[in-house]
Amino acid sequence: MSDVRAAAGNANRPMSPHLQVYRPLINMVMSILHRMTGVALYFGFILLAWWLTAAAVGADYFNYVNGIFGSLLGKVVMFGFTWALLHHMMGGIRHFIWDTCRGLDIGSVKMLSFMTGFVSVIGTLLIWAAVGFAG
């Protein structure tokens, strides 16, 4: 392929624009975060499987696993998990709206993208405030 380009004398021709040349736009950031949170939740599912199987195995093992989830690191991970879940949910709702061909003008796209980030952060904080960060 590179030989072909060099032979054509076009080795230094500009590449098609890609991620790194665009100024981040809110809809682009939320789209990337939607995929990233999806991948995070994919692997995060291991935590749900671990917690449920621990509960099924018995009291000693469950208390051990619950201790890990209750540690500072465990809470940070669970906080991230909560946000990832809410963000992916809000992104999903945004996609449902777009699936009906509504909200595709630039103003609505920006507003829906902003709401995805806003609601996911506020929702995560509200859930953790309700449960109690110390709990």
Place this chain on the structure above:
Amino acid sequence: MSMRTPLKNVRHLGSAKEGADHFWLQRVTAVANLVLGLFLVWLIASLAGADYETVKATLANPINAILLLMLVISSTIHMRLGMQVVIEDYVHQESSKILLLLLNNFFAILVGAACVWAILKLSFA
């Protein structure tokens, strides 16, 4: 002028030979996950700091157990479809792609089976 035969339209399958099944199943499971995911958040939040007996009794409650089973089935299908798209987007080397798609299926089934086993054991113990 359409190049499609009438039979093609009847089968309503595109070039991928499976029509919009992937897209549609992703949306169906997404709707289910929206409801069941909120239930999961509520369930785990209500069990924060609870002792083992409380957790065990709560997870063995029929309504909670059935909703959890539905969540596990719906979300493992959803995440398998989602990861399939991610792999197809970024992995172009054919053998790596097939291997990762295979692992994706196995992973989704493994975590799903582990959750289902746990929920059933808690329910019927």
